Amino acid sequence: MGVDHLSALYIARSREVAARVLGGEMMIMSVRDSRLFNLNQVATMIWQAADGATTLEEIAQRICVEYDVEPGQALRDAEAFVQELARHGVLLVSDQPIQERTLDD
Amino acid sequence: MKSLLEISHPHRFAMRSLTRSFLHGLTIEIGEKPILVRTDSFDFANLLESRYGEFVTESKPYDVMELKIEFVKDLRDRFGKDTDREVSVRVETGRWVIERGDFRAEWDLRSNRGCLTQRANPYAIDAVLRILHSLFLARTGGFLVHAASAVRNGRAFVFAGLSGTGKTTLARLAPRDVALLTDEISYVSPTPEGRGSEPKPSTARCESRTGDSDLPESLARPFQAxxxxxxxxxxxxxxxxxxxxxxxxxxxxxxxxxxxxLSEAEAARQLLRHVLFFARDEELVRAVFQTVLDFVTHVPVRRLVFAGDARVWELIT
Structure with a gap:
C-alpha cells in the first residue's frame, strides 16, 4: 500500500483495547489477545488524533508542526505505524470517515 | 454424638446418606474466599487436607462457594478431549469453563458453585483453584502473580520473576522474623480502603503520581498480599x-x-508478564490491565538484583 493511498484514509481507535498514559507513556493492550503496545510521543499523538474524522495526512501535518519533521518522512512513519497497529486490530482504517457508532460495534 | 471421623478431622464433615455422592467436604480458604470442596473419596479428602494445611478452615455455615469433584479414569471417555491439551478458560453465559488435558471444570457465576471432573490426583484441583482465584481477583481489582512473597515488620513484600530467577532460593534464605506467604504464586488484592477508592484513578492522576510518600496512608497502601x-x-x-x-x-x-x-511504565510492562491470567474475555483482560496500572502507581515496584545469598534480606525492610 503506497503512502499516497494510505494518507487519504481515516483512522480510529478500536474499542477492543484498554489504553492509558502511565508516566508519560501511552500503554495499549489488545483485549482480544492481551498483546501490549507502548507508544512513544509521536505515536501517542497519532493515537490520540485517531478519531475517525481526521485523515492520516492531516495527522502527519500536525506531527511536522509539533516535531519539526520533514513532511514525507512524517507521513511514511505514520503509515508504518498505522499499518502495524491495524494489523493487530488496535486501529481501524477506512477510506471513509469512521462513525462513533462503528467504534462501539 | 460426633463420629470418630468428625473428631479426627475437625474441619471436615461427612454425610451418612447412602444415596448421595460427594459425601466428604472440606473448606479451602485462600484470600479469605472459602470454597467448600466436596468429593465422594475419603482418601482424596485426606490428601487435600494434608496438601492444603492451614488453608483448610472451619466450615462456614453460609455464603460459601462450592466445588464438587468427580473422578474419571480417562477424560476422553467423557469429553473426547486431547489429554495433552493446555489450559483454556472461556466465559460463557453466566459461567466459566476451564479445561485442560487432565480436567474439565465449570463454575456458575450466579450460584458460585462449580463442578470439576478430573483424574484422581491433586494437580488438577490445584490448577483449578489457581484459575478460579485469578478470575475472582480480576473482577475485584487484584491478581495472582508468579512471585514469592513474605511478611516482615508487618508489611508484605512480593518478589516476581520467571523460573530460575531465585524465588525459591530467596524464600529458603528468609531470616526467622520473616513469615513466608509463598515461594511460587502470590495473591494480591485491594484492601477495603483501596476498594473504596474506586472508580479507578484518572489518567491525569496517574501521571501526577511519582511515589507514595506524599499520599494519605489509606491511599498509599491500597493493596494487600x-x-x-x-x-x-x-x-x-x-x-x-x-x-x-x-x-x-x-x-x-x-x-x-x-x-x-524503575519507571512506572517499565514496572507495568514487567509486572504484566508475571501476572497469571488465562481467560479469553475482553472485560476481564481490560480489568487486569487497569488493575496492574493502578498497582504500579500506588505500590513501589523496583528491580531486585539477587546474587543468591542471604544478605539480600538486609535490603528488605
Missing amino acids: FGTPFAGELACTGRNVRAPLGSLFLLQQGQENRIEA
Missing part, C-alpha cells in the same frame, strides 16, 4: 496470613544484591 498454598520447589504451603503490601520487586539474577529504580 495473602499467603497461598501454591508451592514451588520449596514444596510447602505459605502461611495463611495477610499484610498490607510494602513493595513489589522484579527479580533478576546478578553478581551483587542491589535495588534499582
Whole structure:
C-alpha cells in the first residue's frame, strides 16, 4: 500500500483495547489477545488524533508542526505505524470517515 | 454424638446418606474466599487436607462457594478431549469453563458453585483453584502473580520473576522474623480502603503520581498480599496470613544484591508478564490491565538484583 493511498484514509481507535498514559507513556493492550503496545510521543499523538474524522495526512501535518519533521518522512512513519497497529486490530482504517457508532460495534 | 471421623478431622464433615455422592467436604480458604470442596473419596479428602494445611478452615455455615469433584479414569471417555491439551478458560453465559488435558471444570457465576471432573490426583484441583482465584481477583481489582512473597515488620513484600530467577532460593534464605506467604504464586488484592477508592484513578492522576510518600496512608497502601498454598520447589504451603503490601520487586539474577529504580511504565510492562491470567474475555483482560496500572502507581515496584545469598534480606525492610 503506497503512502499516497494510505494518507487519504481515516483512522480510529478500536474499542477492543484498554489504553492509558502511565508516566508519560501511552500503554495499549489488545483485549482480544492481551498483546501490549507502548507508544512513544509521536505515536501517542497519532493515537490520540485517531478519531475517525481526521485523515492520516492531516495527522502527519500536525506531527511536522509539533516535531519539526520533514513532511514525507512524517507521513511514511505514520503509515508504518498505522499499518502495524491495524494489523493487530488496535486501529481501524477506512477510506471513509469512521462513525462513533462503528467504534462501539 | 460426633463420629470418630468428625473428631479426627475437625474441619471436615461427612454425610451418612447412602444415596448421595460427594459425601466428604472440606473448606479451602485462600484470600479469605472459602470454597467448600466436596468429593465422594475419603482418601482424596485426606490428601487435600494434608496438601492444603492451614488453608483448610472451619466450615462456614453460609455464603460459601462450592466445588464438587468427580473422578474419571480417562477424560476422553467423557469429553473426547486431547489429554495433552493446555489450559483454556472461556466465559460463557453466566459461567466459566476451564479445561485442560487432565480436567474439565465449570463454575456458575450466579450460584458460585462449580463442578470439576478430573483424574484422581491433586494437580488438577490445584490448577483449578489457581484459575478460579485469578478470575475472582480480576473482577475485584487484584491478581495472582508468579512471585514469592513474605511478611516482615508487618508489611508484605512480593518478589516476581520467571523460573530460575531465585524465588525459591530467596524464600529458603528468609531470616526467622520473616513469615513466608509463598515461594511460587502470590495473591494480591485491594484492601477495603483501596476498594473504596474506586472508580479507578484518572489518567491525569496517574501521571501526577511519582511515589507514595506524599499520599494519605489509606491511599498509599491500597493493596494487600495473602499467603497461598501454591508451592514451588520449596514444596510447602505459605502461611495463611495477610499484610498490607510494602513493595513489589522484579527479580533478576546478578553478581551483587542491589535495588534499582524503575519507571512506572517499565514496572507495568514487567509486572504484566508475571501476572497469571488465562481467560479469553475482553472485560476481564481490560480489568487486569487497569488493575496492574493502578498497582504500579500506588505500590513501589523496583528491580531486585539477587546474587543468591542471604544478605539480600538486609535490603528488605
